[in-house]
Amino acid sequence: MADGGSKPWVHFVGIGVGVALVAYLVSFSDEVRYAWTDRDRVGTCENRTSDEQGGEVLALQSILAATTGFTPADSRWDKGTETATLALQGWTGLDPNGCVEDSTWVTMRVLAVPICAPGRDCGGPDHRVRFPGTEGDPREAWFAHDECDWGTYAFPGVVASPVSSGAVYAFGEDDLVALRCDR
Amino acid sequence: MTSVVTHNPRSHRRLPRPELMIGIGVGLIVVLLVVVVIMSVQALGDDEPVVRTDASALTDGTCAEGLAQPTWVPAAVLDATVECPDEIASRIGYLSATDRLGTWVVYSLDGVENAEALPGDPADRWSRADAEAGAIHPATTIVFVVYPGATEISEKLRGQNLIISDTDLGEGRTARLTRVDNNGYGPVRLEWADDDGSYLLLSVVGRTADGRSGPTVEELVRMAESVNPER
Incomplete structure (x- = not known):
């Protein structure tokens, strides 16, 4: 005959497991949201037609501007963006497919170097991709790693409408959204 | 007798x-x-002397003079360009705390494989075959950033094509080596810290139409080993 009496420790274990599970899910979702990687697949991935414009396209176009001299970074995926993506993939050893998926995002991320000393806040865009330019000035892309998300600093001379020079745009999936964090 | x-x-x-x-x-x-x-x-x-010349002489007369930096560089290194914190801040105008910025030393590399190979045309006119073959690429450099007084290194990166390991630099120093595993090519980063500051080395082992570009991983590790904090 089963013991109908309750065992208090069973309840405590159950509560503990539940709390741990919720905490894990919350922290995992934050990690995905804030990370550079775990982004959408952008471009000619399996002939996708979505993700043709927005903050993520601006981010990868900014990297392409620094590495291959691609212009303009206007947040719209087009043939030039695809060819420049192929060039970056070819040079960095990726299988060239014109698709900015995880491995291409990761490759781009490694190129972004902290401007500010790790662990400190310098009050502005804090990561930079830098390559030599042809006329003395470097070619570069700047990014902000704010507490809410990654953002692309629209570098003057590289960006074009509808992107505004000097603004910081979130890595959004669709439209361009200026980076604002509710802390 | x-x-x-x-x-x-x-x-x-x-x-x-x-x-x-x-x-x-x-x-x-x-x-x-x-x-x-x-x-x-x-x-x-x-056959391979530990230090042929003191590479830190490349930054003499700049704001990097006196900072810890590599004393050994690969033979392909031609020269170094130094970017001071104030200069970097002025690139975008509104960084508020320049005393927390790093100083960048960018080493340029000799050889046609390391030279910039970019068409002048807009990207939509580039040859797709050239792009896929790695024939369109920027000049390869080695970037060294020193953050004086910092004690941390940047957050560990994540991704399926990353290989992250610790590498011994000698004298009790250990660096985090981050390699992007793209068929044997890709960016390579080394990051470490000591009592004087935090350091980062970055370059790209590139695939070109004729072979490869950039330094080897072993050369980057050797550069890191040669960073002398007692200048």
Whole structure:
């Protein structure tokens, strides 16, 4: 005959497991949201037609501007963006497919170097991709790693409408959204 | 009458103890072995001296002079461009705390494979075949950033095509080595910190139409090993 009496420790274990599970899910979702990687697949991935414009396209176009001299970074995926993506993939050893998926995002991320000393806040865009330019000035892309998300600093001379020079745009999936964090 | 002196107590000399002789012999052998080993190591190292020249001279007269930096660089390094914190902040105008910015030393590399190969045309006119073959690429550099006074290194990166490991730099220093595993090519980062600051080395092992570009991972590690905090 089963013991109908309750065992208090069973309840405590159950509560503990539940709390741990919720905490894990919350922290995992934050990690995905804030990370550079775990982004959408952008471009000619399996002939996708979505993700043709927005903050993520601006981010990868900014990297392409620094590495291959691609212009303009206007947040719209087009043939030039695809060819420049192929060039970056070819040079960095990726299988060239014109698709900015995880491995291409990761490759781009490694190129972004902290401007500010790790662990400190310098009050502005804090990561930079830098390559030599042809006329003395470097070619570069700047990014902000704010507490809410990654953002692309629209570098003057590289960006074009509808992107505004000097603004910081979130890595959004669709439209361009200026980076604002509710802390 | 002659006398034969068979024993003169005053001329008696005591022979050294055998243990002492053995000790002296062993000592001499040990010293000889040490000398032979040192000479052999030096002879083997003649082909590849630890430091051919002090590469830190490349930054003399700049804001990086006096900062910890590599004293060894690969033979392909031509020169170094230094970017000071104020200069970097002025690139975008509104960084508020320049005292927390790093100083960048960017080494350029010799060789046609490391030179910029970009068409002047807009990207939509580039040859797709050239792009896929790695024939369109920027100049390869080695970037060294020093953050004086910092004690941390940047967050560990994540991704399926990353290989992250620790590598020993000697003198109790350990660097995080981050490699992007793209068919044997891709960006390589080394990051470490010591009592004086935090450091980052970055370059790209590139795939080009004719082979590869950039330094080897071993060369980057050797650069990191040569960073001398006692300048």
